[in-house]
Amino acid sequence: xxxxxxxxxxxxxxxxxxxxxSFLKENNFACVIFxxxxxxxxxxxxxxxxxxxxxxxxxLNILDELKTISGNSKKTIFYSNLKEITSINTDVIxxxxxNLYDLLLKKYSSLGGEILFDYELNDIDMENKNIxxxxxxxxxxxxxxxxxxxxxxCRQICFGSEMPQYxxxxxxxxxxxxxxxxxxxxxxxxxxxxxxxxxxxxxxFVAAVxxxxxxxxxxxxxxxxxxxxxxxPIEILDNFETLKNKKDIxxxxxxxxxxxxxxxxxxxxxxGDAAHPITPFIGQGGCMALEDVYEFTKVxxxxxxxxxxxxxxxxxxxxxxxxxxxxxSMNQGKLNHTKNPFLVFFRNFLxxxxxxxxxxxxxxxxxRI
Numbered sequence: 001x002x003x004x005x006x007x008x009x010x011x012x013x014x015x016x017x018x019x020x021x022s023f024l025k026e027n028n029f030a031c032v033i034f035x036x037x038x039x040x041x042x043x044x045x046x047x048x049x050x051x052x053x054x055x056x057x058x059x060l061n062i063l064d065e066l067k068t069i070s071g072n073s074k075k076t077i078f079y080s081n082l083k084e085i086t087s088i089n090t091d092v093i094x095x096x097x098x099n100l101y102d103l104l105l106k107k108y109s110s111l112g113g114e115i116l117f118d119y120e121l122n123d124i125d126m127e128n129k130n131i132x133x134x135x136x137x138x139x140x141x142x143x144x145x146x147x148x149x150x151x152x153x154c155r156q157i158c159f160g161s162e163m164p165q166y167x168x169x170x171x172x173x174x175x176x177x178x179x180x181x182x183x184x185x186x187x188x189x190x191x192x193x194x195x196x197x198x199x200x201x202x203x204x205f206v207a208a209v210x211x212x213x214x215x216x217x218x219x220x221x222x223x224x225x226x227x228x229x230x231x232x233p234i235e236i237l238d239n240f241e242t243l244k245n246k247k248d249i250x251x252x253x254x255x256x257x258x259x260x261x262x263x264x265x266x267x268x269x270x271x272g273d274a275a276h277p278i279t280p281f282i283g284q285g286g287c288m289a290l291e292d293v294y295e296f297t298k299v300x301x302x303x304x305x306x307x308x309x310x311x312x313x314x315x316x317x318x319x320x321x322x323x324x325x326x327x328x329s330m331n332q333g334k335l336n337h338t339k340n341p342f343l344v345f346f347r348n349f350l351x352x353x354x355x356x357x358x359x360x361x362x363x364x365x366x367x368r369i
Contacts, residue, residue, distance in 0.1 A: 016272035017147035018104035020293035025111035036120035046204025053287030070095030071197030094196035152274035164255035223251035
């Protein structure tokens with residue numbers, strides 16, 4: 001069994017874990033990923049990568065390859081129900097989480113990265129940097145990186161019972177067997193839909209609804225077209241010709257944290273959803289995770305591997321940014337779903353007759369570390 005006392009222990013082999021591992025390896029910091037599952041898997045949800053996230057993938061030299069297997073939409077069209085409001089030029093990669101995941105895994109593996117499977121976290125001795133797993137094995141490590149998602153066990157150990165709260169929204173998702181060139185947004189009363197190509201013949205369908213029903217936070221909770229049609233007007237669903245025949249339609253609750261207080265604790269640093277779950281209304285969840293891990297590694301290198309100094313600087317650089325994105329995303333959800341006829345008219349008028357969309361996205365998309 002390897003000795004990991006000089007390694008960063010990354011808990012979770014998701015997108016943030018693999019990206020962090022790749023950046024650490026490239027900068028000659030020893031690391032190992034502990035994954036609770038018995039194998040690598042990533043479910044077939046879509047993901048959009050805006051310029052701020054693309055910049056990070058470019059640093060890993062996987063951006064060009066991702067483009068070749070993804071949708072590269074250059075136009076976004078906005079509708080109020082079925083009436084077109086406006087359209088804008090966009091520069092985002094729309095792809096599947098699996099595509100991104102596979103490339104990050106390939107990158108990490110090419111750098112000699114190690115992943116240990118069936119290592120589900122049980123406890124952490126924060127002071128002494130000892131981690132204990134349910135398989136009975138424990139390791140002493142140099143630092144701990146929490147990349148274990150919104151239900152982060154690392155975070156529970158650090159901050160006690162502080163759990164994410166239901167946001168008031170749930171989301172339907174599936175992958176459609178149909179070609180689509182543009183990104184389409186349908187805004188409605190209490191809901192919105194976004195669809196975009198993930199490659200040349202498949203389209204991601206996502207429908208967010210405002211509901212008091214606290215659906216489980218799970219990628220794999222199945223739903224039905226019949227139930228979906230109760231949340232979304234049928235005349236809009238009819239625009240998606242292959243949707244009726246889909247068997248793998250999923251619905252999950254969106255959870256968040258109203259106050260993001262800290263991104264680290266003693267000898268442990270949080271990344272991605274473990275640090276700050278972001279609602280999906282401005283497409284920044286994945287991009288924020290990528291920003292996190294690149295920022296941390298860059299600061300760690302500049303501080304010659306001093307972790308405490310790095311943690312403080314990492315938080316000072318990231319906290320304002322993630323709070324802004326979290327708040328902006330929640331506000332966008334309210335704007336998308338408004339039922340007030342006057343506010344709908346005012347929103348649509350501004351979208352059609354001003355540059356408000358580009359102004360709102362500029363601060364998000366043009367951010368660079």
